[in-house]
Amino acid sequence: xxxxxxxxxxxxxxxxxxxxxxxxxxxxxxxxxxxxxxxxxxxxxxxxxxxxxxxxxxxxxxxxxxxxxxxxxxxxxxxxxxxxxxxxxxxxxxxxxxxxxxxxxxxxxxxxxxxxxxxxxxxxxxxxxxxxxxxxxxxxxxxxxxxxxxxxxxxxxxxxxxxxxxxxxxxxxxxxxxxxxxxxxxxxxxxxxxxxxxxxxxxxxxxxxxxxxxxxxxxxxxxxxxxxxxxxxxxxxxxxxxxxxxxxxxxxxxxxxxxxxxxxxxxxxxxxxxxxxxxxxxxxxxxxxxxxxxxxxxxxxxxxxxxxxxxxx
Amino acid sequence: xxxxxxxxxxxxxxxxxxxxxxxxxxxxxxxxxxxxxxxxxxxxxxxxxxxxxxxxxxxxxxxxxxxxxxxxxxxxxxxxxxxxxxxxxxxxxxxxxxxxxxxxxxxxxxxxxxxxxxxxxxxxxxxxxxxxxxxxxxxxxxxxxxxxxxxxxxxxxxxxxxxxxxxxxxxxxxxxxxxxxxxxxxxxxxxxxxxxxxxxxxxxxxxxxxxxxxxxxxxxxxxxxxxxxxxxxxxxxxxxxxxxxxxxxxxxxxxxxxxxxxxxxxxxxxxxxxxxxxxxxxxxxxxxxxxxxxxxxxxxxxxxxxxxxxxxxxxxxxxxxxxxxxxxxxxxxxxxxxxxxxxxxxxxxxxxxxxxxxxxxxxxxxxxxxxxxxxxxx
Amino acid sequence: xxxxxxxxxxxxxxxxxxxxxxxxxxxxxxxxxxxxxxxxxxxxxxxxxxxxxxxxxxxxxxxxxxxxxxxxxxxxxxxxxxxxxxxxxxxxxxxxxxxxxxxxxxxxxxxxxxxxxxxxxxxxxxxxxxxxxxxxxxxxxxxxxxxxxxxxxxxxxxxxxxxxxxxxxxxxxxxxxxxxxxxxxxxxxxxxxxxxxxxxxxxxxxxxxxxxxxxxxxxxxxxxxxxxxxxxxxxxxxxxxxxxxxxxxxxxxxxxxxxxxxxxxxxxxxx
Numbered sequence: 034x035x036x037x038x039x040x041x042x043x044x045x046x047x048x049x050x051x052x053x054x055x056x057x058x059x060x061x062x063x064x065x066x067x068x069x070x071x072x073x074x075x076x077x078x079x080x081x082x083x084x085x086x087x088x089x090x091x092x093x094x095x096x097x098x099x100x101x102x103x104x105x106x107x108x109x110x111x112x113x114x115x116x117x118x119x120x121x122x123x124x125x126x127x128x129x130x131x132x133x134x135x136x137x138x139x140x141x142x143x144x145x146x147x148x149x150x151x152x153x154x155x156x157x158x159x160x161x162x163x164x165x166x167x168x169x170x171x172x173x174x175x176x177x178x179x180x181x182x183x184x185x186x187x188x189x190x191x192x193x194x195x196x197x198x199x200x201x202x203x204x205x206x207x208x209x210x211x212x213x214x215x216x217x218x219x220x221x222x223x224x225x226x227x228x229x230x231x232x233x234x235x236x237x238x239x240x241x242x243x244x245x246x247x248x249x250x251x252x253x254x255x256x257x258x259x260x261x262x263x264x265x266x267x268x269x270x271x272x273x274x275x276x277x278x279x280x281x282x283x284x285x286x287x288x289x290x291x292x293x294x295x296x297x298x299x300x301x302x303x304x305x306x307x308x309x310x311x312x313x314x315x316x317x318x319x320x321x322x323x324x325x326x327x328x329x330x331x332x333x334x335x336x337x338x339x340x341x342x343x344x345x346x
Numbered sequence: 347x348x349x350x351x352x353x354x355x356x357x358x359x360x361x362x363x364x365x366x367x368x369x370x371x372x373x374x375x376x377x378x379x380x381x382x383x384x385x386x387x388x389x390x391x392x393x394x395x396x397x398x399x400x401x402x403x404x405x406x407x408x409x410x411x412x413x414x415x416x417x418x419x420x421x422x423x424x425x426x427x428x429x430x431x432x433x434x435x436x437x438x439x440x441x442x443x444x445x446x447x448x449x450x451x452x453x454x455x456x457x458x459x460x461x462x463x464x465x466x467x468x469x470x471x472x473x474x475x476x477x478x479x480x481x482x483x484x485x486x487x488x489x490x491x492x493x494x495x496x497x498x499x500x501x502x503x504x505x506x507x508x509x510x511x512x513x514x515x516x517x518x519x520x521x522x523x524x525x526x527x528x529x530x531x532x533x534x535x536x537x538x539x540x541x542x543x544x545x546x547x548x549x550x551x552x553x554x555x556x557x558x559x560x561x562x563x564x565x566x567x568x569x570x571x572x573x574x575x576x577x578x579x580x581x582x583x584x585x586x587x588x589x590x591x592x593x594x595x596x597x598x599x600x601x602x603x604x605x606x607x608x609x610x611x612x613x614x615x616x617x618x619x620x621x622x623x624x625x626x627x628x629x630x631x632x633x634x635x636x637x638x639x640x641x642x643x644x645x646x647x648x649x650x651x652x653x654x655x656x657x658x659x660x661x662x663x664x665x666x667x668x669x670x671x672x673x674x675x676x677x678x679x680x681x682x683x684x685x686x687x688x689x690x691x692x693x694x695x696x697x698x699x700x701x702x703x704x705x706x707x708x709x710x711x712x713x714x715x716x717x718x719x720x721x722x723x724x
Numbered sequence: 725x726x727x728x729x730x731x732x733x734x735x736x737x738x739x740x741x742x743x744x745x746x747x748x749x750x751x752x753x754x755x756x757x758x759x760x761x762x763x764x765x766x767x768x769x770x771x772x773x774x775x776x777x778x779x780x781x782x783x784x785x786x787x788x789x790x791x792x793x794x795x796x797x798x799x800x801x802x803x804x805x806x807x808x809x810x811x812x813x814x815x816x817x818x819x820x821x822x823x824x825x826x827x828x829x830x831x832x833x834x835x836x837x838x839x840x841x842x843x844x845x846x847x848x849x850x851x852x853x854x855x856x857x858x859x860x861x862x863x864x865x866x867x868x869x870x871x872x873x874x875x876x877x878x879x880x881x882x883x884x885x886x887x888x889x890x891x892x893x894x895x896x897x898x899x900x901x902x903x904x905x906x907x908x909x910x911x912x913x914x915x916x917x918x919x920x921x922x923x924x925x926x927x928x929x930x931x932x933x934x935x936x937x938x939x940x941x942x943x944x945x946x947x948x949x950x951x952x953x954x955x956x957x958x959x960x961x962x963x964x965x966x967x968x969x970x971x972x973x974x975x976x977x978x979x980x981x982x983x984x985x986x987x988x989x990x991x992x993x994x995x
Binding site: 414416421423424425427428430431432434435437438440 | 840843844846847848851852854856857932935936939941947
């Protein structure tokens with residue numbers, strides 16, 4: 034029964050039917066594609082031209098109110114705004130902080146998710162369920178509340194300091210530091226990763242693990258040779274989504290982080306609003322967009338690679 | 347089974363929601379509705395909703411006023427983009443009268459409607475310099491930033507800026523001001539410190555018009571502020587994000603001194619969220635800035651008549667009396683002689699007609715950016 | 725399940741205690757404030773209890789209007805998203821058409837562009853299309869955020885339906901529509917449910933674009949949330965936070981079985 038099902042699964046998970054590209058498929062995919070192209074794609078394109086110094090036409094509006102706007106000096110535009118941003122010490126500091134916080138948070142999230150998922154897969158039981166359920170709780174909470182809750186918990190007169198003051202210890206005020214951004218980012222990103230990775234591990238057949246155990250394989254070997262390779266795709270997916278989410282985040286660093294350096298999402302908002310420099314703000318936005326696209330391409334490439342390896346393509 | 351349960355729940359939710367009433371507020375077909383947009387703190391919201399608008403409706407019963415309130419400029423970016431797009435494309439911006447910090451930005455871009463002085467008679471009473479600084483906006487109230495201090499821990503507050511700077515260094519962690527890009531009270535402190543090193547001529551120039559050539563002269567003041575990083579609250583170069591946070595830090599006793607808006611402070615006292623032992627004072631040499639708040643009518647507004655009627659009424663002695671008394675304790679923009687003597691007694695000794703002005707918006711934005719580059723975390 | 729490994733009980737209990745503190749601590753601390761009148765550092769206990777803040781929230785009419793708006797608009801957005809995206813998801817999962825992968829990457833990337841830089845362009849676009857301030861406009865802007873969930877997850881759900889089952893049914897004489905309804909759709913339903921839940925959350929929590937397009941006539945919950953959290957005493961924010969979390973918890977507890985059952989991981993396999 035099991036082997037029949039596995040065969041069925043393998044067949045159905047082969048590449049979609051039809052070696053020849055289909056027009057009907059394209060037609061079905063058109064509605065959301067059109068929506069995205071019109072309502073997101075076009076504004077992004079317009080934003081790109083504005084960042085290059087095209088200030089007429091659809092960019093008349095934004096050029097009217099902004100300051101420090103560079104108008105194009107060649108037919109293709111100008112890189113003056115890009116030069117502004119790259120030479121601004123704030124941008125480099127923010128970029129560094131964003132990359133560091135994103136990497137550290139993603140590592141923590143994946144590590145915690147892996148630990149809990151593996152524990153549930155290999156041992157299971159009630160305590161494992163408790164851990165998994167706890168980790169999913171933040172999914173229920175809108176990000177504004179999460180940020181506020183974490184701020185009041187770790188702040189100057191928050192729970193941590195209250196608790197430790199009764200023990201005679203002066204617990205540091207963590208708010209307005211990068212540490213608080215990491216805490217907030219991990220807190221909000223954990224649920225999705227747990228779901229992905231634990232589901233991925235649940236899908237690994239028992240027979241494989243039992244067989245390995247029967248051969249006398251120690252647990253670390255089971256983890257490294259079976260669990261992680263077979264759950265590789267969900268793990269990469271979890272890491273990609275977590276990284277992209279934290280890279281462009283705004284609410285968490287705004288409530289929990291220092292004024293400067295801050296994460297790119299906050300800086301983009303500062304430049305657009307408080308400093309009234311929409312052109313430079315858009316340049317930074319494109320950096321975030323590029324980073325996100327890079328991650329997306331990496332993920333698809335990884336997917337194609339794993340699909341090829343498992344013979345699905 | 348699960349699907350059925352979900353369907354049932356969704357159906358119940360839908361019925362409940364519809365039963366409670368359809369949500370989108372009925373758009374008034376009456377053209378006599380004036381859409382007012384306020385981007386400020388809650389005390390101004392109360393001023394309009396509880397004081398000014400009821401009085402206006404009593405005076406002009408044919409008009410209805412609908413207020414949209416955005417808390418301290420969270421959505422200024424959206425609103426500015428929208429109004430500008432509406433002006434350029436000649437569409438309805440959805441707002442007739444704006445009370446917010448971005449009015450001067452719209453004015454500078456030429457997007458405000460300037461009613462003929464004949465249509466706005468009360469504007470003749472307004473101080474000319476204040477009017478000019480609005481770039482087309484209509485000033486309607488003023489306030490000043492003041493130094494708030496905890497009278498229990500601070501027996502005599504500092505009298506001059508130098509005294510204040512000395513006090514801050516002598517009491518590490520007991521003073522704070524918010525980041526200038528988040529609130530005007532912190533911005534005022536920054537500009538005041540920067541102005542300390544500027545000549546009167548330079549200060550006037552920065553208030554009057556965009557002066558990028560003078561911005562290099564801010565360096566000394568910014569350096570002074572940077573050196574304060576070790577002494578302000580947290581002692582690590584981090585600052586509260588906005589006006590409200592500074593008020594909270596003062597109220598909860600985390601700091602003993604901070605810069606606050608006069609009207610926000612008065613409202614907080616009256617509402618009981620600020621303990622009575624916190625008092626305010628003004629420093630000198632230079633003093634903390636103050637200035638007017640401006641109303642603006644977008645040139646694509648669909649109810650310019652109603653908007654200017656409301657604006658004109660707000661400038662009348664009756665309305666200005668309301669601004670001065672009540673919970674706001676705002677400063678009027680018309681001469682004190684035109685107001686109710688009882689109300690003005692609170693201003694004895696305070697020169698509210700000649701508040702030290704803030705920079706024009708272009709320079710102010712640049713100062714906010716310069717501060718962020720030079721001070722926090724350094 | 726046999727296990728040859730026993731983690732030390734102490735370590736495990738420590739891990740659970742840590743997770744409970746880390747995850748639940750901030751929420752419980754905030755929620756506790758919903759019922760107190762006064763609570764000053766460094767006291768462990770508040771000075772008084774009250775329901776005053778709850779009445780403050782419920783008596784605020786702007787708030788209840790916003791709540792109602794959110795609860796009406798978000799389900800409508802999800803329904804529209806299903807109609808628009810599910811056929812596309814089916815196509816991506818089952819039909820090999822040109823640009824399939826580019827389509828998926830494009831949707832993913834477009835979703836991650838920081839919105840604030842696009843306000844002016846979006847405002848211009850919406851005015852030109854006469855969508856500004858309209859219900860449809862708000863629905864569209866919230867819909868955009870749901871597309872990623874409503875295409876990717878159902879796509880894999882559809883792809884995972886075994887072909888031989890469908891073929892067998894057709895051989896047995898069922899017509900195309902019956903096959904689709906009783907086999908394909910039914911087997912993909914858990915994945916679609918997950919997409920519905922994630923999309924609902926995305927629409928419900930969307931704040932920036934909704935403000936741009938909806939103000940001043942249409943306000944949804946997150947906008948009011950931001951205001952409250954930043955300015956009123958912490959107690960009001962705590963009340964509101966408890967209220968906001970309830971629809972999310974309800975929905976997710978209903979779909980929990982399917983989310984945990986491996987559907988979500990399946991959802992993102994692009995083949």
